[in-house]
Structures are given as structure tokens and as C-alpha cells.
Amino acid sequence: MTYKLGLIAEKIGAELIGDSEIDINGINSLSKANANQLSYIANKKYIDSLVNTNAGAVILSENMKNDCKTNALLVSNPYLAFAKVTHFFKSNNTIPKANNLNIDPSANLNNAVLGPGCVIGKNVLIGKNTTLESNCIIEDNVRIGNECHISSSVIIQRDCQLGNNCTILPSSVIGSEGFGNALDENKCWHRIAHLGKVVIGDNVCIGSNSAIDRGTIDDTQIHSGVKIDNLVHIAHNVVIGENTAIAAKTGIAGSTVIGKRCMIGGMVGIVGHLNITDDVTINATSTVNRDIKKPGIYTGFFPLMPHNAWKKAGMWLTKLDKITRILNIKLKDTK
Amino acid sequence: MTYKLGLIAEKIGAELIGDSEIDINGINSLSKANANQLSYIANKKYIDSLVNTNAGAVILSENMKNDCKTNALLVSNPYLAFAKVTHFFKSNNTIPKANNLNIDPSANLNNAVLGPGCVIGKNVLIGKNTTLESNCIIEDNVRIGNECHISSSVIIQRDCQLGNNCTILPSSVIGSEGFGNALDENKCWHRIAHLGKVVIGDNVCIGSNSAIDRGTIDDTQIHSGVKIDNLVHIAHNVVIGENTAIAAKTGIAGSTVIGKRCMIGGMVGIVGHLNITDDVTINATSTVNRDIKKPGIYTGFFPLMPHNAWKKAGMWLTKLDKITRILNIKLKDTK
Amino acid sequence: MTYKLGLIAEKIGAELIGDSEIDINGINSLSKANANQLSYIANKKYIDSLVNTNAGAVILSENMKNDCKTNALLVSNPYLAFAKVTHFFKSNNTIPKANNLNIDPSANLNNAVLGPGCVIGKNVLIGKNTTLESNCIIEDNVRIGNECHISSSVIIQRDCQLGNNCTILPSSVIGSEGFGNALDENKCWHRIAHLGKVVIGDNVCIGSNSAIDRGTIDDTQIHSGVKIDNLVHIAHNVVIGENTAIAAKTGIAGSTVIGKRCMIGGMVGIVGHLNITDDVTINATSTVNRDIKKPGIYTGFFPLMPHNAWKKAGMWLTKLDKITRILNIKLKDTK
Structure with missing residues (x-):
């Protein structure tokens, strides 16, 4: 994949200072990039690397342009512009023509592309331009929006709903039974059947091997813009507010409500039935066992020692x- | 699904006070339930919601019946009765007729229902009325009891055994090789082949994306009535006693023995070769690094702070x- | 599987003291082994069990041979010899003849054995004597070396590389998109496309339901001899040095570099952009939030208390x- 620098500038809305005609065929760090690669700088502490770079062009902001000896793409947010540019150079896996699909005749798949081994249940509705890779299981009554990408071996269980432009990475399970059990007089557990579903908004991304349980009576809700990493557990009836990000290996217990724009670090444990307000950051491996009413940064782990x-x-x-x-x-x- | 209230009372063994002929078509919380929905109350602190509910009927115990203005289902354990009633209203996913199965001719499946993509090995024995959803892999010599439900993409590896009435949620792996390695003089690791299996009792439930390893020489044992949540790791040779419940993301290292009726919270780490007695509760995210000889509640995590x-x-x-x-x-x- | 004791001695390079003609048909602990089973002792504290064993033969080192009343296999490292012997008694699952494969014609599979439901992408190259069990997804341009064993439902995404003699246990995902996102002015996250891959050396083992993300620009690297347990998360651009072992449920955040011969316990959380030198041991459930420059044993978890x-x-x-x-x-x- 090769693009003229001018085209890249246009696509990301950057002001180009330099030669719009050079060919860019990849992205690299400032210290490794060559004359046909694009780089970026988002932090002044790397300014020496900028000065010495051999990159064909660099994405940067106004306040660093004087230190740039090569072509520059001026933007207000270089890291965001870098994020956008990465997609121009992404190679996608080919989805093989499927020859052994199990699609219920009542399903409406629009123009969805399906890989081999997918199983599509009754009354499933899939929007436009959505892709399912291999071995996905989409159960009865599931609704998936437009422009979604469902990776291989993802399982979406009955009745669950996804909005538009969602990405689910491989082997995640959406809508499995929650962990609700009642004790009888003999100290035996009796499972509760979970009658709610999982409702996921737009622009949500869920990592690999994660698990999001359906609600007991009401629904588990993942609001628009939420990003969830690998091996995350989200229990029944949890609500995650818009644009909250949750790093890998975190677990959120039942009925907890998390606000908007929170950043939850990796391997954080959040107990059940809590309320966490908007704009809260929880550092990695902390345990949250009480409501958080005030935005800010919170931490709780034992310091590492010899x-x-x-x-x-x-x-x-x-x-x-x-x-x-x-x-x-x-x-x-x-x- | 609609039931006469009288039928529900009969099925859960409740004493009905009120109109046995009303139609119940769902379950909801006290504050949201309508005249055709059933609700429940298991804790006196919600008594105001009971007084004001519009529910068609409420499951409750003797000591709250005077505050109930609607039809009542009197039981000794309302939460348990609620758990039983949820199953009346559960919709199940349709299992598509499988057209591409790989079943070894030596397998005895009784009347098992199998979804598409299942692979069944040599000498597999499956009991009566058991269901396997799509893409399950059941390896050689596995035995699965009656009335089990094996969800999609579950893998049960060679020789493992499940009792009756077990539920395995999607993408869990039972019987994978344990993490046993021996160091040589060059500091290289040599894997140990695991010759034991996993033996699971009756009425066991295992969540999504969990992993239970086979034993090194003896077996890993999950006794009857155990409930295990999502993303749980159980290492080689662990023994879990009857009716113990283990919440999501917990990990139990090799050869640890856990007693009966324990409650292990989420994201608990239990190191190897320990003995934990019966009736122990471990709060979420605690680390257990020593034997526990006395029943009780134990905790160990750093408090969350700004x-x-x-x-x-x-x-x-x-x-x-x-x-x-x-x-x-x-x-x-x-x- | 039955072997003459003399053959076992020869295969593991042990000095046999006793009867080379006895039949050995299994392995067991000292206290349970019978006259046709082999046992081992690697620690003097079990010397009483050695004295009283009914085992047909025992693997042990010079300094314990006088306490052995049965046939002895003398070696310098009994635990390593035991690890080697376990493989003689391992039963393997039969891989059914696959009748519904999706293999791109450009793939070169050598003599690989593939189970049912596998999907092999464009330009995939697989070495000699490699096995893939059922429902594996191997995406475009993936390279897998000789003598590898890829268990059921493993997903290896585009461009990733494995060396020789690697084992990947069921349902793990190698090469999924990393968790890299850039915030815009509306506090919305924009995903970064990950252009790097995962490069895995020789003799690497990865457990069940683990996830190893591809690099952002450079590659995520798992060097030769590394052993990784179940439910482990390894983020984008992490580098793991040779012969390091990582126990179950551990998570390593982005761009962290771990040295050689480290032993990382279970459920350890390691934050991003750190350097951990060679020969470091981290005890289970610790959090690592700073560089470690000195070999040694490190711990950090809150002690368990009533x-x-x-x-x-x-x-x-x-x-x-x-x-x-x-x-x-x-x-x-x-x-």
C-alpha cells in the first residue's frame, strides 16, 4: 500500500509543509523510519529523535514544526492523526468463501460477509457491510448493526444487540448466563436463569477471550464508544457509560454502574452493586470495593518489594x- | 410463555394467597413489574417497594405477607423460589440441524442433540437428554452424563468425565495439559505430559472462557454441586469440594485442595499445594498463600485510595x- | 503402553540398578505405585515413602539410592527424568479425518495433519510434522515451524510466526489487535490499527484461553523456550526473553520487556513500558509497577487476614x- 503524502494529508486533515508528491508506503518510529515512511511525534521529550529522523514525513503539532527537517503534517492532535493513518496501512485477512454455513432461513443478513463455520440462528438481523469471520455463532434474535467486524470464534448468544461500527475480537462470548445462584436449606446452589440480554451501543470494541454476561431481569449495558481489552469479565446487569476504556484482565462484578469517560486499568477488580461516577481513573491491579463519587485518580495495590x-x-x-x-x-x- | 399463577404456585410449592387464575407472562423487579408479571422480595429493606408494587403477584415469606397488597406466593426461601421461577420464562436458543458433524463410529451418543461443527472422538459416551451446541470438541474416551448442556465451542479433552446435569458455558476448556515443567542444567524447561484427567461430579456449572487442567498423575476433581464463573483457571490436581462456589477471574494453582461449601470471591489468587477447610469465605481479589484451617471470612487486598x-x-x-x-x-x- | 524397564533407562540415559526385564505400564506416586509402575523421588523429605514404596522402579539420584529397596534408575536430575518419562505414557487424542476443510490453494502445509473445521488462509506456510486439531483458524501469511502442535480452536492471526516444536493449547488467540486508542477532542477513543505481528521462537508453549496481541508498528516477541500458562494476556510490543516461565492469569501491559530465565507467578500484573532484567522471580499476585534491574525474588500482595x-x-x-x-x-x- 503506497500513498502520495498529499493524499494522506488530505485524508487526515493535516496542513502539509513540504513535498506532497513523495510516496509513503508505511509507518515507523522516528528513529527507524526511512524516506518512504511516515512517523509521528506526540511528546516533546522525543524532540531529539525528530531532529535526527530519516522519515519521509512526520506528523506533529505546531509547537514542534521548527525542529522538523523533513516533510511535516501539521495537526492539532498528532497521536490521534497517527491512529487514523495506521488504518491506511492495515492488511486484512482474506475471508474464505464459506461452503458449510448454517444460516436459519428467517435470518436477515443484508450483504454480510461470513467466513466458514458460522452458525446463524432464527430471526437474526445483521446490518449493512458487516463482516463475520470464521466459526462465529450468532444465536436466535441477535441484532448486529452496520459496519461491524465480528472476528473468528466469537459467540453472541440469544437476543443480544450490537450497534453500528462495533468490533469484537476473537473468541469472546457475549450474552452468556450470569453467575446468579440461590442457596437451598441443604447448602446446594440453584442456578438462576438469566432473562435479560446484553445491549451494546455504537463504536464499541471488545478484545479477545472476554466474557460479557446477560442480565438477570434487566439488561447488561455497554454504552457507545466503550473500549474493552482482552480477557475482561463483565458480570450480569453491569452498566458501562459512554467512552469508558477498560484494560485487559479487569473484572467487574454484578450490577455495578460505571460512568462515562472512565479509564479502568488492567487487572482491576470491581466488586458488585457499586456506583462509580464519570471521569474516574483506576490504576492497574487496584481493587474497588466502595462507591466513587468524585472524579480523580485512585489506586490500591501493595507495593512490590524484595x-x-x-x-x-x-x-x-x-x-x-x-x-x-x-x-x-x-x-x-x-x- | 404465560402461566396461570396457580400453576406457578404449585410448581414451586408456594402457598397462594389471592387469585390463582391470573396470567403471569414474565418476571420483574417490584418497582417495574406490571399486573401480569411476578416479582419477589427477599430482604425487609425493600419493604416500601413491596407496599407500592404493581406486580400481579409477589414471592415472599410469611413475615412480609401483611405488607403485600397484591397476590402473594408464600415460601420459606423467596430467593430460591425466584431462582426456580426464572427457568419457566427462559427462552432457549434453537440448535440448528447439524449437517457437517464428525462423529467417530465408536461413540455412543444416546439421544444427544448436537449442533453444527461438533467433533466427537473415539469411545465417547454421552448420557440421556444431553445437548451440545455448535462447534464443541469432545475428545476420545470422554464421558458426559445425563441432562447436561454443553454450550458452543466448549472443548473437553481426552478421558475427562462429567456427571449428570452439568452446564458448561461457551468456550471453556476442560482437560488441557497442566503447567508442569522441569528445568534442565541449561535452564531450559521440559514439559511434563499430563497423564491424569478431570473428573467432574453432578450439578456442576462452569462459566465462559474458563480453563480446568487435567492432573499430572492423579486427577483434577470438581465435586458435585460446584459452581464456577467465567475466566476461572483451575490448575492440575486441584480438588474442589461439594457445593463450593467460585466467582469470576479466580485462579487456583496446582494441587490445592478446597473444602465443601466455600465461597471464593472474584479474582482471588490461591497458590499451590494448600489446604482450605470447609465453609471458608474468601473475599474478592484476596491472595491466599497459606492453609486455612478454620471456617470464617478472610480478606487481603490493599484498600483503594486517592x-x-x-x-x-x-x-x-x-x-x-x-x-x-x-x-x-x-x-x-x-x- | 508397556515398556521394559531397561528400555526406559536407555531412553532417559539412566543407570539401571536392578532388573531390566520387568514391564512398566504406568507412572504413579511412591505411595500408590504398584509393581508394574514407575515412580520418582526428587526431594529427600519424601525418603520414608521411598523406603516403603511398592513401585516396580524409582527414578532417583545417587544420594538416595541406598534407601531404595526396588529397582532404581539413577540420574542426576530425577524431576527432569520424570518429565521425560511422562511422554512415553501419554495417550493422544485421535484427530478425525477432516471432511470440511477450507484451505487456500496458495498455502503450503507440507505433511501437516489437520482436524475438521480448520481454516487456512493465503500463503500460509507450515513446516514438517506439524499437527492442527479441530476448528483452528490460521490467517493469511502465517508461518508455523516443524513439529508444532496447535490444539483445537486456536486462532493465529495474519502474518504471525511460530518457530519449531511449539505447542499452543486450546482456544488461545495469537495476533489479535492490541489495545491502542487515541482520544479526540470530544473524549472519544479512536482505535489504532496494529501493523506489527507476533513472532514466537522455538520450543514455546502457550496455555488455554490466553491472548497475545500483535505489535503496533514493531512486533510482539516471545523468545525461544518461553512457557506460558492459561488465561495469560500479553499486550502489544511486549518482549519475553528466552526460557522465561509465566504462570496462569498473569497480564503484561504494552511495551514491557522481560529478560531471560525469569519466573513470573500466577495472576501477576506488570504495567507497561517497564524493563525487567534476567533471572527475576515475581511471586504470585504481585503488581510490578517499576523497572527491576537486579535479579532476585520480589513480592507485593496484601497478607490474608480474618x-x-x-x-x-x-x-x-x-x-x-x-x-x-x-x-x-x-x-x-x-x-
């Missing part, structure tokens, strides 16, 4: 309450 | 040992 | 900074 130091710190930590009594420190003293 | 407060608390925590020396506090003082 | 003790310890922990001020302890005092 093992022997950890043993001592942990041991004294378990004795903190006794130490405060020895020292005669009262809770009110620490207010 | 990030700046966390930095200070963490910094002083790393210095706790030195602080105790400055203060001249001895371990024996804290006994 | 819940009420945890509440007190956590409460005082949040007040540690204030307590040090009350006590008038300065940071410099604790140096």
Missing part, C-alpha cells in the same frame, strides 16, 4: 492495630 | 520495619 | 502518613 522486605512489611502490617494501641494513638488523633 | 494518598501510605508501608525499630517496638510487644 | 483484622489493618494503613506525623518521624530517619 521478598524478604515484603515479609517484614507484611508482618508489621498485620500488627498495626496493636502497635497503635502500644503507642496510644486513637482514631480521632488521625482525623 | 492516588496521592496511596503513594504516601505505600511509601510508609515499605518503611514499617524501620519505624518499629525507631520506636523500639519488639515483635513480642505485639503478641 | 476479615475483621483486615478491616483494622487497612484502616490504620490509610492513616500511616498521619501517624508518622503524630510520632514526628521524618523520611530521613528511616533511611
Whole structure:
């Protein structure tokens, strides 16, 4: 894939300073890019790399243009412009012509492209220009919007709904039964059948091997613009607000409601029935066990130490309450 | 699906106070239910919702019946009765008639229903009224009991055994090789072939995208009544006692034995070769690194704080040992 | 499978003391093994079991041979010898003859054995004696070396490369899009297309339901000899050095570089853009949020406590900074 620099500038709305006719056939970092590659700089601390780059062109903002010795693409947000440009150079996997599909005759697939091994249930409705790769299972009554990309081995269970322009990465499961069980008098668990579904908005991305459970009575809701990484668990009846991002391996327990524009780090554990307001950042591996009413950055993990130091710190930590009594420190003293 | 209220009362063994002839076509919360929906109350703190509900009927216990203005279904355990009723209103996905199955002729499937894309190995034995959805892989010598439901893309590897009435949710893997490796003199790892299997009892449920490894020599054992959520890892030779429940994202390392009726929260990490007795509750995101000999509730995670407060608390925590020396506090003082 | 003891000794390079003609048909622990089973001892603390064993033969090292009353296989590293012997007794699943394959004509599969439901893309190159079980998706331009074993439902996405003698356990995803997103002025996320791939060396093993993302521009790299367990997440541009082992449920965030011969415990969270040197051990469930420049053992998790003790310890922990001020302890005092 080769593009004239002028065409790239036009497509991303950049002001081009330099030669619009040079050919760009890839993207690379400032230090590795060659004369036919495009690079970008989004942070002043890499300014030396900009000065010394051999890149054919660099995406940058106004305040760095004087340090650019090569062609420049001026934009207000270089990282965003870089994100847009990456898509020009992406190679897609070919979807083989499927010869063993199981499509219920009541399904309306529009012009969807389906890979081999897909199974499409009753009354499924798929919008325009949507693609399903191989071995996807789309159960009865599922609705998928326009321009979606459903990767291989994704399973979307009965009644669930996806908006437009959603991407589901391989092997994720949407709409499986929630983990709701009632104890009887013999201490045996009885499973609750989950009557709700999962409703997903527009422009949502879900990573590989993630699992999003359907609601018990009401629906689990993933609002528009949400980005979810790999191996994430979202339990029954959770609601995730618009444009919130959730990094890999995080788990959110049942009925918790998360606001808009939150950034949840990797391997965060959020317990059930909580409310987290808008614009909250949770650092990686923290546990959230209470409501968060105030936007801001929150953290909670034990600091890493050499093992022997950890043993001592942990041991004294378990004795903190006794130490405060020895020292005669009262809770009110620490207010 | 519509049922006379009298029929529902009969099926769940409830005493009906009111009109047995009304039609019930769904379940909803007290505040949202309409005149043809059933609701339930299991906790006195929602008593105002009970008083004001428009539900056609409410499942409740004796001590709340005076506050019920609508038809009542009296039971001793309302949450359990609710769990049972949900199944009356569950819609199931249609399993398409499979036209491309790979079934070894030595397999005995009884009357199992199989979706498309299933692969059934040699000498597989499946009990009565068991269902396998699409793309399941059942390897050689696997035994599955009666009335089981194996969801799409589940993989059950050679020799593993499931009892009756088990449910495996999509994309879980049962019986994969354990993580056992031996170091040689060049610091290279050599994999151990795992000769044991996974043996699962009756009434076990396993969530989506979970992984349960086969034993090294002996078997990994999941006893009857165990409920396991999504994205759970259970390593080689682990034994889980009857009616224990394990929430999502938990990991249990090799050879650990967990007792009966335990409740393991989400994202709990349990290290290997431990013994945890019966009736232990571990709160979410805790790490268990020692035997637990006494029933009770255990917790271990760092409290969530605003990030700046966390930095200070963490910094002083790393210095706790030195602080105790400055203060001249001895371990024996804290006994 | 039955072998003469002499043949086993020869295959693992052991010195046989005893009867080379006895038949060995399995492996078992010292306390359970019978006269036709082989056992092993790798640790002096099990010496009583050795003395009392009924095993037909025991793998052990020189310093324990005097306590062995049965046939002995003398080796320098008994656990490694045991690992090798396990493979003699492993039963493999039969791979059914596939009758519904989708193989692009440009693919070169050598003599690969493929199970049903596999999908092989354009220009795929597979080495000699490699096996793919059922429902594997191998996308365009993927290269897989010799003697690899790709388990059922594994997905290897476009352009990724595996060396020789690799094992990928079921349902893992290699080469999915990384979690890279750029924010625009409306606080909406724009996905970055990932132009790099995943490059995996020789003798690598990856567990079930794991996910390894492709690089953004450069490649994600898993060097030779690395062993990765189940449900592990490895983000874009991570580099894992030779012979490093990573236990289940661990997550490694983007662009982190891990050295050789590290041992990363289960459910460890490693944040992005870090450097971890060679020969580092991280204990299970620790969080790594800084570079590690010195080999050694590191730990960081909150100790498990009875819940009420945890509440007190956590409460005082949040007040540690204030307590040090009350006590008038300065940071410099604790140096």
C-alpha cells in the first residue's frame, strides 16, 4: 500500500509543509523510519529523535514544526492523526468463501460477509457491510448493526444487540448466563436463569477471550464508544457509560454502574452493586470495593518489594492495630 | 410463555394467597413489574417497594405477607423460589440441524442433540437428554452424563468425565495439559505430559472462557454441586469440594485442595499445594498463600485510595520495619 | 503402553540398578505405585515413602539410592527424568479425518495433519510434522515451524510466526489487535490499527484461553523456550526473553520487556513500558509497577487476614502518613 503524502494529508486533515508528491508506503518510529515512511511525534521529550529522523514525513503539532527537517503534517492532535493513518496501512485477512454455513432461513443478513463455520440462528438481523469471520455463532434474535467486524470464534448468544461500527475480537462470548445462584436449606446452589440480554451501543470494541454476561431481569449495558481489552469479565446487569476504556484482565462484578469517560486499568477488580461516577481513573491491579463519587485518580495495590522486605512489611502490617494501641494513638488523633 | 399463577404456585410449592387464575407472562423487579408479571422480595429493606408494587403477584415469606397488597406466593426461601421461577420464562436458543458433524463410529451418543461443527472422538459416551451446541470438541474416551448442556465451542479433552446435569458455558476448556515443567542444567524447561484427567461430579456449572487442567498423575476433581464463573483457571490436581462456589477471574494453582461449601470471591489468587477447610469465605481479589484451617471470612487486598494518598501510605508501608525499630517496638510487644 | 524397564533407562540415559526385564505400564506416586509402575523421588523429605514404596522402579539420584529397596534408575536430575518419562505414557487424542476443510490453494502445509473445521488462509506456510486439531483458524501469511502442535480452536492471526516444536493449547488467540486508542477532542477513543505481528521462537508453549496481541508498528516477541500458562494476556510490543516461565492469569501491559530465565507467578500484573532484567522471580499476585534491574525474588500482595483484622489493618494503613506525623518521624530517619 503506497500513498502520495498529499493524499494522506488530505485524508487526515493535516496542513502539509513540504513535498506532497513523495510516496509513503508505511509507518515507523522516528528513529527507524526511512524516506518512504511516515512517523509521528506526540511528546516533546522525543524532540531529539525528530531532529535526527530519516522519515519521509512526520506528523506533529505546531509547537514542534521548527525542529522538523523533513516533510511535516501539521495537526492539532498528532497521536490521534497517527491512529487514523495506521488504518491506511492495515492488511486484512482474506475471508474464505464459506461452503458449510448454517444460516436459519428467517435470518436477515443484508450483504454480510461470513467466513466458514458460522452458525446463524432464527430471526437474526445483521446490518449493512458487516463482516463475520470464521466459526462465529450468532444465536436466535441477535441484532448486529452496520459496519461491524465480528472476528473468528466469537459467540453472541440469544437476543443480544450490537450497534453500528462495533468490533469484537476473537473468541469472546457475549450474552452468556450470569453467575446468579440461590442457596437451598441443604447448602446446594440453584442456578438462576438469566432473562435479560446484553445491549451494546455504537463504536464499541471488545478484545479477545472476554466474557460479557446477560442480565438477570434487566439488561447488561455497554454504552457507545466503550473500549474493552482482552480477557475482561463483565458480570450480569453491569452498566458501562459512554467512552469508558477498560484494560485487559479487569473484572467487574454484578450490577455495578460505571460512568462515562472512565479509564479502568488492567487487572482491576470491581466488586458488585457499586456506583462509580464519570471521569474516574483506576490504576492497574487496584481493587474497588466502595462507591466513587468524585472524579480523580485512585489506586490500591501493595507495593512490590524484595521478598524478604515484603515479609517484614507484611508482618508489621498485620500488627498495626496493636502497635497503635502500644503507642496510644486513637482514631480521632488521625482525623 | 404465560402461566396461570396457580400453576406457578404449585410448581414451586408456594402457598397462594389471592387469585390463582391470573396470567403471569414474565418476571420483574417490584418497582417495574406490571399486573401480569411476578416479582419477589427477599430482604425487609425493600419493604416500601413491596407496599407500592404493581406486580400481579409477589414471592415472599410469611413475615412480609401483611405488607403485600397484591397476590402473594408464600415460601420459606423467596430467593430460591425466584431462582426456580426464572427457568419457566427462559427462552432457549434453537440448535440448528447439524449437517457437517464428525462423529467417530465408536461413540455412543444416546439421544444427544448436537449442533453444527461438533467433533466427537473415539469411545465417547454421552448420557440421556444431553445437548451440545455448535462447534464443541469432545475428545476420545470422554464421558458426559445425563441432562447436561454443553454450550458452543466448549472443548473437553481426552478421558475427562462429567456427571449428570452439568452446564458448561461457551468456550471453556476442560482437560488441557497442566503447567508442569522441569528445568534442565541449561535452564531450559521440559514439559511434563499430563497423564491424569478431570473428573467432574453432578450439578456442576462452569462459566465462559474458563480453563480446568487435567492432573499430572492423579486427577483434577470438581465435586458435585460446584459452581464456577467465567475466566476461572483451575490448575492440575486441584480438588474442589461439594457445593463450593467460585466467582469470576479466580485462579487456583496446582494441587490445592478446597473444602465443601466455600465461597471464593472474584479474582482471588490461591497458590499451590494448600489446604482450605470447609465453609471458608474468601473475599474478592484476596491472595491466599497459606492453609486455612478454620471456617470464617478472610480478606487481603490493599484498600483503594486517592492516588496521592496511596503513594504516601505505600511509601510508609515499605518503611514499617524501620519505624518499629525507631520506636523500639519488639515483635513480642505485639503478641 | 508397556515398556521394559531397561528400555526406559536407555531412553532417559539412566543407570539401571536392578532388573531390566520387568514391564512398566504406568507412572504413579511412591505411595500408590504398584509393581508394574514407575515412580520418582526428587526431594529427600519424601525418603520414608521411598523406603516403603511398592513401585516396580524409582527414578532417583545417587544420594538416595541406598534407601531404595526396588529397582532404581539413577540420574542426576530425577524431576527432569520424570518429565521425560511422562511422554512415553501419554495417550493422544485421535484427530478425525477432516471432511470440511477450507484451505487456500496458495498455502503450503507440507505433511501437516489437520482436524475438521480448520481454516487456512493465503500463503500460509507450515513446516514438517506439524499437527492442527479441530476448528483452528490460521490467517493469511502465517508461518508455523516443524513439529508444532496447535490444539483445537486456536486462532493465529495474519502474518504471525511460530518457530519449531511449539505447542499452543486450546482456544488461545495469537495476533489479535492490541489495545491502542487515541482520544479526540470530544473524549472519544479512536482505535489504532496494529501493523506489527507476533513472532514466537522455538520450543514455546502457550496455555488455554490466553491472548497475545500483535505489535503496533514493531512486533510482539516471545523468545525461544518461553512457557506460558492459561488465561495469560500479553499486550502489544511486549518482549519475553528466552526460557522465561509465566504462570496462569498473569497480564503484561504494552511495551514491557522481560529478560531471560525469569519466573513470573500466577495472576501477576506488570504495567507497561517497564524493563525487567534476567533471572527475576515475581511471586504470585504481585503488581510490578517499576523497572527491576537486579535479579532476585520480589513480592507485593496484601497478607490474608480474618476479615475483621483486615478491616483494622487497612484502616490504620490509610492513616500511616498521619501517624508518622503524630510520632514526628521524618523520611530521613528511616533511611
